[in-house]
Structures are given as structure tokens and as C-alpha cells.
Amino acid sequence: MDLAPVLDGFGVVLQPTNLLYCLIGVVVGMLVGVLPGLGPAATIAILLPITIGIEPVTAVIMLAGIFYGAQYGGTITSVLLRLPGEASSVVTVFDGFALARQGRAGTALGIAAVGSFLGGTVSIVALSFVAPLVAGFALDFGPPEYTALALLGILLVATVSSGDRLKAVIAACLGLLLATVGRDGFTGAERFTFDNLSLADGLDFVPIAMGLFGLGEILYNLEERHRAVHAPATVANVWPSRADLRQSSGAIGRGSVLGFFLGILPGGGATLASLAAYAMEKRRSKTPERFGRGAVEGVAAPESANNAAATSSFIPLLTLGIPANATMAVIYGALLIQGVSPGPQLVDQEPELFWGVVNSMYIGNILLLIMSIPLVGLFVKILRVRATILAPITVLITLIGVYTVNYDVFDIGLVVVFGALGYLMKKLGFDPGPLVLAFVLGSLLEDSLRRSLLLFDGDPTGFLTRPISGTLLVLFLVVVLLPVIRAALARRRSTDRRNTKELV
Amino acid sequence: MTTDNRARRWATAGTGLALALSLAACGGNVGGGTAAEGEEFPGDDPITVLVGQDPGGSTDLIARALADEVSDDLGVPVTVENRPGANGALAAQELAGAEPDGHTLMVYNGSLAYITPLAVAEGEAPDIADYEIVTGISQDDYVLVTAPSSGFTTVEDLANAGRPITFGTTGVGTGSQLSQELLFNQAGIEATAVPFDGGSPTLTAVLGGQVDVGSIQLGEAIEQIEAGELTPIVTFAEERVSYLPDTPTAIEAGYDVPVQQSRAVFAPKGTPEDVIETLQASFQTAFGSEAYQQFNQDNQLTPNEIDGEEVRQAWTSNLDRYRSVVEQYSIDLGGDS
Numbered sequence: 001m002d003l004a005p006v007l008d009g010f011g012v013v014l015q016p017t018n019l020l021y022c023l024i025g026v027v028v029g030m031l032v033g034v035l036p037g038l039g040p041a042a043t044i045a046i047l048l049p050i051t052i053g054i055e056p057v058t059a060v061i062m063l064a065g066i067f068y069g070a071q072y073g074g075t076i077t078s079v080l081l082r083l084p085g086e087a088s089s090v091v092t093v094f095d096g097f098a099l100a101r102q103g104r105a106g107t108a109l110g111i112a113a114v115g116s117f118l119g120g121t122v123s124i125v126a127l128s129f130v131a132p133l134v135a136g137f138a139l140d141f142g143p144p145e146y147t148a149l150a151l152l153g154i155l156l157v158a159t160v161s162s163g164d165r166l167k168a169v170i171a172a173c174l175g176l177l178l179a180t181v182g183r184d185g186f187t188g189a190e191r192f193t194f195d196n197l198s199l200a201d202g203l204d205f206v207p208i209a210m211g212l213f214g215l216g217e218i219l220y221n222l223e224e225r226h227r228a229v230h231a232p233a234t235v236a237n238v239w240p241s242r243a244d245l246r247q248s249s250g251a252i253g254r255g256s257v258l259g260f261f262l263g264i265l266p267g268g269g270a271t272l273a274s275l276a277a278y279a280m281e282k283r284r285s286k287t288p289e290r291f292g293r294g295a296v297e298g299v300a301a302p303e304s305a306n307n308a309a310a311t312s313s314f315i316p317l318l319t320l321g322i323p324a325n326a327t328m329a330v331i332y333g334a335l336l337i338q339g340v341s342p343g344p345q346l347v348d349q350e351p352e353l354f355w356g357v358v359n360s361m362y363i364g365n366i367l368l369l370i371m372s373i374p375l376v377g378l379f380v381k382i383l384r385v386r387a388t389i390l391a392p393i394t395v396l397i398t399l400i401g402v403y404t405v406n407y408d409v410f411d412i413g414l415v416v417v418f419g420a421l422g423y424l425m426k427k428l429g430f431d432p433g434p435l436v437l438a439f440v441l442g443s444l445l446e447d448s449l450r451r452s453l454l455l456f457d458g459d460p461t462g463f464l465t466r467p468i469s470g471t472l473l474v475l476f477l478v479v480v481l482l483p484v485i486r487a488a489l490a491r492r493r494s495t496d497r498r499n500t501k502e503l504v
Numbered sequence: 505m506t507t508d509n510r511a512r513r514w515a516t517a518g519t520g521l522a523l524a525l526s527l528a529a530c531g532g533n534v535g536g537g538t539a540a541e542g543e544e545f546p547g548d549d550p551i552t553v554l555v556g557q558d559p560g561g562s563t564d565l566i567a568r569a570l571a572d573e574v575s576d577d578l579g580v581p582v583t584v585e586n587r588p589g590a591n592g593a594l595a596a597q598e599l600a601g602a603e604p605d606g607h608t609l610m611v612y613n614g615s616l617a618y619i620t621p622l623a624v625a626e627g628e629a630p631d632i633a634d635y636e637i638v639t640g641i642s643q644d645d646y647v648l649v650t651a652p653s654s655g656f657t658t659v660e661d662l663a664n665a666g667r668p669i670t671f672g673t674t675g676v677g678t679g680s681q682l683s684q685e686l687l688f689n690q691a692g693i694e695a696t697a698v699p700f701d702g703g704s705p706t707l708t709a710v711l712g713g714q715v716d717v718g719s720i721q722l723g724e725a726i727e728q729i730e731a732g733e734l735t736p737i738v739t740f741a742e743e744r745v746s747y748l749p750d751t752p753t754a755i756e757a758g759y760d761v762p763v764q765q766s767r768a769v770f771a772p773k774g775t776p777e778d779v780i781e782t783l784q785a786s787f788q789t790a791f792g793s794e795a796y797q798q799f800n801q802d803n804q805l806t807p808n809e810i811d812g813e814e815v816r817q818a819w820t821s822n823l824d825r826y827r828s829v830v831e832q833y834s835i836d837l838g839g840d841s
Binding site (some may be wrong): 052139140141143183185186187188190197198200201223280290337338339341342344407408447451454455457464 | 525558559560561585586587588591594597602623624625628631670675677696697698699700701702704705707708709711712713714715725823837
């Protein structure tokens with residue numbers, strides 16, 4: 001591996017501006033992590049317009065900081081208030097809050113911070129080695145491979161994501177439909193544009209993300225957060241004891257590795273990783289009854305995993321140009337605004353951007369470790385800011401922000417429409433994530449499919465004869481059929497049992 | 505962004521003030537029209553240059569390089585505003601509706617004038633007759649490239665491949681598509697167009713051997729050509745491109761397919777003659793500056809600093825010529841043109 005670009009990357013990070021934006025990013029990330037409801041995807045979407053005026057690498061350093069910073073912040077309220085700041089910190093509530101009730105809130109936060117730091121760092125190191133490898137054979141990724149990958153991605157998003165599977169599929173289909181708006185890139189025909197030039201190039205990703213994630217979340221939270229937040233328990237002694245560290249070291253290691261791999265998967269990401277890591281620790285433990293009653297491993301494993309996953313989900317984005325989850329989709333949007341199209345060429349053509357962003361994560365994680373241990377109390381105070389003050393300001397920033405991207409009033413209308421849609425979706429239990437991701441992957445899927453068929457001269461078996469696309473399609477089938485087969489097996493087993501009973 | 509907003513507010517205030525003054529001076533003669541009357545253009549008001557492409561693309565870079573120089577020359581701020589969409593038609597539409605006082609201009613792409621109309625339905629592409637043209641800027645050449653592993657080095661190689669060729673284009677209704685369609689039709693090569701989304705994805709597809717060849721703007725491919733990762737087959741320029749002295753033009757190879765991307769500065773219809781002249785002089789000064797000439801060098805752009813009428817003639821004749829050859833070979837660039 002050529003080390004020079006990696007070292008240059010550190011040079012990029014250590015420029016004062018970039019350090020400053022990294023700091024801003026992780027502080028904002030911590031803050032939104034602490035605030036329940038407002039997630040990193042929403043925050044990044046709202047802040048997208050700000051990134052236009054700054055250098056691409058600086059912008060992405062900041063946005064990435066928000067993403068992994070939120071993983072740290074989300075823990076704090078999970079532990080202290082039993083109120084997960086982020087979806088990825090939901091499982092931390094079980095043992096984190098139990099520990100807090102035993103007066104060991106400090107231990108839980110300390111272990112979570114150390115675990116997050118180690119998980120994040122392990123993942124960055126792995127990212128540094130894996131990403132250039134992936135990028136190395138990325139040129140073999142042609143339209144057929146992208147077709148298969150996009151299909152797999154949309155399917156995984158719909159089936160793997162937490163929540164109702166059917167609703168996720170419906171949301172994803174809506175996203176796919178929205179992706180068809182605009183002038184058809186192959187024939188020049190207008191689709192659903194209603195003779196409006198603003199729609200000729202399709203719906204813009206930024207207003208959709210800002211509406212669904214930003215405005216939608218704010219509206220929904222206004223309804224949710226009327227009850228007052230009770231004063232959190234005081235936190236004493238955040239430094240984890242040596243015994244605690246020894247007890248959780250295994251959990252941190254396993255959580256980091258698991259998180260790294262789950263983060264790479266399309267549809268995976270921090271939430272899935274934290275759930276899986278918690279389940280794994282509980283199953284491995286000799287004393288599973290301790291889980292839920294204040295097991296340190298129950299905090300360490302999911303926190304390491306969610307940070308590792310947050311970091312590794314940059315791999316498919318930066319090497320293949322495929323966002324693995326909703327937050328990555330928004331960062332993808334940010335790169336496009338900057339005129340950088342993430343793809344196989346990125347590592348080679350923009351080494352400064354790639355390594356600058358990757359290496360900034362070391363710095364960001366160190367900053368977060370520093371902030372989360374001694375400054376916990378400060379961040380908890382943010383919960384006292386009333387929603388009635390916060391919400392109108394955020395709405396205003398969102399609307400002004402989206403206008404400044406294209407100076408187009410049409411975009412403001414879009415944000416309002418999608419904000420209302422996002423609110424209704426949340427209210428009816430639909431996650432807007434699959435919609436946004438399917439929207440992004442939808443045009444990729446359609447374009448790649450049509451390109452592939454042009455290349456194959458209309459013969460769809462071409463997908464199966466190429467090694468990479470063939471493998472991906474087999475994987476696709478496995479994911480589709482697995483639940484069906486499992487259900488069938490379970491039914492057969494139960495009938496078998498009944499049969500044996502009858503025989504006896 | 506804040507500066508943009510402020511600039512615009514000042515622009516409005518300035519126009520209002522100037523209008524009020526001219527009204528007072530003319531004793532209510534509203535027919536007087538533009539704000540610049542009675543004072544020398546550009547006065548103290550800033551100039552906005554619209555760009556119909558995303559920030560960071562070649563059109564945007566050209567607009568920004570020129571804006572700096574023109575701003576120095578005229579002594580007023582010149583800001584570039586991007587209105588990407590519909591190949592630039594969105595920006596053109598906005599320009600058509602702007603006040604014809606020389607304070608709103610646009611860097612207009614030739615492809616929008618002479619290729620897009622062939623690809624989209626009637627009336628969807630703007631007509632250059634609806635604008636004033638200040639000056640030509642520069643030309644960007646297309647080059648037909650292939651991956652070295654394909655073994656192709658000449659158009660004959662492609663003809664003798666013994667199988668249909670696939671070619672990547674940077675999109676429907678682009679010079680990249682037109683140039684290759686014309687070449688393969690004239691050479692009698694059976695070929696399938698695979699449209700990609702802009703230069704960079706097309707480049708990637710050619711590098712990875714996903715398509716056999718692709719036609720890409722020189723500035724976007726030069727790095728890979730110099731590194732030996734891409735083999736140039738022909739350029740679609742009228743004459744040999746100074747940046748690729750060893751690559752023949754398609755004309756030299758025996759095919760009549762000159763296709764170039766050309767750019768010019770447009771103003772709204774009805775912009776006063778003297779304002780156009782002032783602008784033209786200022787752009788000429790900009791073209792002469794060392795920094796701008798270096799910029800052209802760095803981006804493999806060939807200066808084409810002709811005056812507005814020449815641009816109009818050249819682009820109109822391009823449109824006519826392309827329309828007739830497209831009909832002659834019954835090439836289908838888009839769907840329903």
C-alpha cells in the first residue's frame with residue numbers, strides 16, 4: 001500500500017480550518033445525539049446548504065463528524081434518562097439505565113465512551129486498508145454490477161431495517177417512484193414533469209432529504225416532546241475502573257469487528273450493528289441473566305459496534321458511490337452539491353479528499369473521547385432548551401438553507417411538501433429512511449439496468465454470466481428466500497414433532 | 505451566499521434609485537426604459553453571470569475565471585450564480601426574463617443551441633434568436649478514447665472488430681453522443697449507444713472496459729491519456745488539437761464530423777448596443793490577461809473569442825448542418841424530436 005497519500009491526508013486534516021470544522025462537526029454531532037428525535041441524517045440534511053461555500057474535504061469532514069459524534073451523544077441520554085438520543089443507542093438503555101439507577105452512571109458513560117473510541121478507531125484502521133482494495137477492483141463494476149448492487153441495497157434496506165417490514169417496502173417503493181420524475185436520460189422523454197422546467201432534471205435530493213428528515217422530524221417532535229424532561233441524575237466518576245475495563249474488553253473487541261462488517265452492508269449501519277452486538281454478547285455470556293440489570297458488557301458492545309459501523313458505512317459510499325444508509329445518502333448529496341461524484345475514481349483522483357476525510361475521523365474520535373468524559377454534564381444541559389424555542393429556529397434555518405442551494409422558491413415548496421409527508425409517515429409508523437435511500441438508489445437502478453441491457457443487446461442472462469453481478473444476484477435471492485425457507489422449515493419441524501407424538 | 509444576497513438587494517435598490525433619478529430627469533418619460541440611461545454602464549451596480557451547470561464543471565470554472573477579470577476591469581462585483589437543470593435551459597429561461605440592462609448575463613453552452621434542439625421535443629430548447637450575444641469564449645474538443653486493453657487504435661480497427669461496438673456517451677443530446685453517432689454511421693460501423701451521466705462516469709466505464717469506446721471532452725480525459733490509461737483514437741475538432749498533436753481529427757481519418765463544445769456570453773434580448781459594446785471590450789481585456797490564458801492552457805480550452813454575430817452565425821449553421829446530417833443518417837438522438 002502506498003503510504004504517501006495517507007500521510008498527505010493527515011496534512012489535510014491538520015490544516016487549522018479542517019481541524020476547526022472537525023471540531024464543529026463532532027460538537028454538533030454530540031448535541032444532536034443528546035437531543036432525542038433530531039438525528040444525524042436530519043441535522044446533516046439541514047446543514048447541507050452551509051457546505052456549499054466551503055471546500056469539499058472540509059465539508060465532508062464536518063458532516064462525518066456529525067454522524068459519528070451523534071453515536072457518542074446518543075448514549076448520554078440513554079444512560080441518564082432512559083431516553084435514547086439515537087436509534088442506535090436504544091439497546092444501550094437496557095443496561096445503561098440500570099447501571100445509572102445503581103448509581104454507576106459514570107461507569108456506564110465511561111465504558112461507552114471508551115468503547116465508542118475503540119470501536120471507531122478499529123474501524124478507521126480497517127477502512128484505511130479495505131477501501132483502497134475495494135476501489136482497486138471497482139473498475140470491474142460496470143452497469144450490470146451496479147444494477148445488482150442497487151437491487152440488493154434496496155432489498156436489504158427494506159428487510160433489514162428496524163420496524164415494520166411491509167411499511168419499509170412501501171416507503172421504498174414510493175422512493176423508487178419519485179426517482180422516475182424528470183427527463184428520461186435515455187430518450188429525452190419527459191416523465192411526470194407537467195411541463196415544469198424545475199422538474200425537468202427530476203426532483204432534487206436536497207429538498208427531499210431536508211423535508212423528510214429535517215422538517216418532518218421537527219414537526220413530529222413538537223408533538224412528542226411536550227412533557228418536561230426531569231432533571232438527570234448527577235454523574236460522578238466517569239473514569240471506568242480497571243475491573244470494568246477488563247470485564248468489557250472482550251465485548252468491545254467483538255462489538256467493533258461485528259459493527260465494522262454490518263456497517264459495510266447496504267441497509268446496515270449503526271442501529272443494526274448495536275442490536276446485533278448486544279444480542280451476541282448476551283448469547284455468549286455465561287451469565288445472561290445479568291443483562292438488563294446493569295451488565296457493563298451490555299453497554300460496551302453496542303456502543304463499540306455502532307461507532308464501528310458508522311465509520312465503515314463510508315466504505316461503499318467512497319469507493320462505489322453507493323450510500324449504505326440514510327445518513328450516507330445525505331452525505332452523498334453533499335458530495336454531489338460540491339461537484340464531487342463519489343465512485344471508483346475517488347481514491348485515485350481525489351486522494352486528498354478521501355484520506356482527509358478518513359484521517360479526520362482519528363482526530364474526531366479523540367476530540368469526542370475528551371468531550372464525552374469530562375464534559376458530560378454540559379451536554380446534558382442542552383436537554384433543558386425547550387422545543388418551543390428550538391423548533392421554530394430550526395424550521396427557519398431549514399427553509400432559508402434550502403433556498404440558498406439553488407435560489408429557487410420551488411425548492412422551498414418541495415421542502416414543505418416533503419416535510420408534511422415525513423410528518424405523516426412518522427405518525428403512521430413509516431420510517432422515511434427507506435424512501436430516501438430508494439430514491440437515491442432508484443435512478444442508479446434504472447439507469448444501470450437499462451445500460452446493462454444495451455450492453456447485453458437485450459439479453460438478461462448477461463447478468464448471470466458476469467462473476468460479480470452473478471454473485472450479487474445469488475445473494476439477492478438468498479435474502480429474498482431465506483425468511484420463506486426458514487418459515488417452511490419451522491412449519492415442517494412442528495408437523496414432524498406432531499407426527500412423532502402421534503406415533504408415540 | 506450572504507454576499508450574493510446583499511449584492512442582489514443593493515442591485516434592486518440601485519435600480520430603483522437610478523430609475524427614480526432618470527424619471528425625474530426625463531420629466532416622467534417612462535419610455536426611457538433602462539436604468540443605465542443617463543449614466544455610464546455599469547454604474548455602481550453588480551453584474552450576475554448565470555451558469556446552467558453545476559458548480560465545479562467546466563462551464564462553471566470558465567464563468568468564474570472570466571468573472572474575476574471582468575470585475576477588475578469594470579470595477580463592480582461580478583458574481584456567478586449556478587442554475588443547473590435541463591442542459592442549461594433553466595438558466596436560459598431565467599436570462600430571457602431578466603432586465604435587459606447588461607447586469608444579468610449567462611455563459612451559454614453551444615450544445616444547448618445546436619444539439620439539444622435535435623434531442624428534445626419542439627419548443628423545449630431555447631432559441632438563440634431570443635438573446636443578444638456579447639462574445640464567444642472558447643471551444644472544448646471531444647476525443648474518442650478507448651482502454652489500451654481493447655487493442656483499438658484507429659477507426660478502421662473498430663470497423664474490423666467483427667462485432668457490434670458499444671460506445672459510452674456523456675448523455676442524450678450531448679456533443680459526445682452526436683459525434684459518435686455521426687462517426688459510426690458514416691463509417692458504417694454497427695454500434696450501440698450507452699448513455700452515462702456526464703463525463704466522469706463515462707470515463708470510468710471506458711477505463712474499466714465496460715464500453716468499447718467513449719467520446720469525452722479533452723480536459724476531462726487528458727490526464728488518463730497522458731498516463732497511458734486511455735488511447736485516443738480521433739478528435740472531433742476541425743483542426744488538429746494543439747494539446748494532442750499526434751491524434752488525427754476525424755476529418756483527417758476521412759469522416760466529416762466536426763463536433764465541438766463552444767461557449768459564449770449571452771445577454772437578454774433588448775440590451776442596449778452601447779452596453780453590449782462596453783461588456784465586449786471588458787471581456788476582451790479579460791481574455792488578454794495572463795491568468796485567464798493560463799487557465800485555458802490548464803483546461804485544454806481553445807480560445808474562440810469571436811464577436812456575437814459570428815457566434816450566432818456559426819451556431820445557427822451548426823444547427824442546420826447537424827439537423828440535415830442527423831436526418832440523412834436517420835440518427836435518433838432523443839425520443840420524440
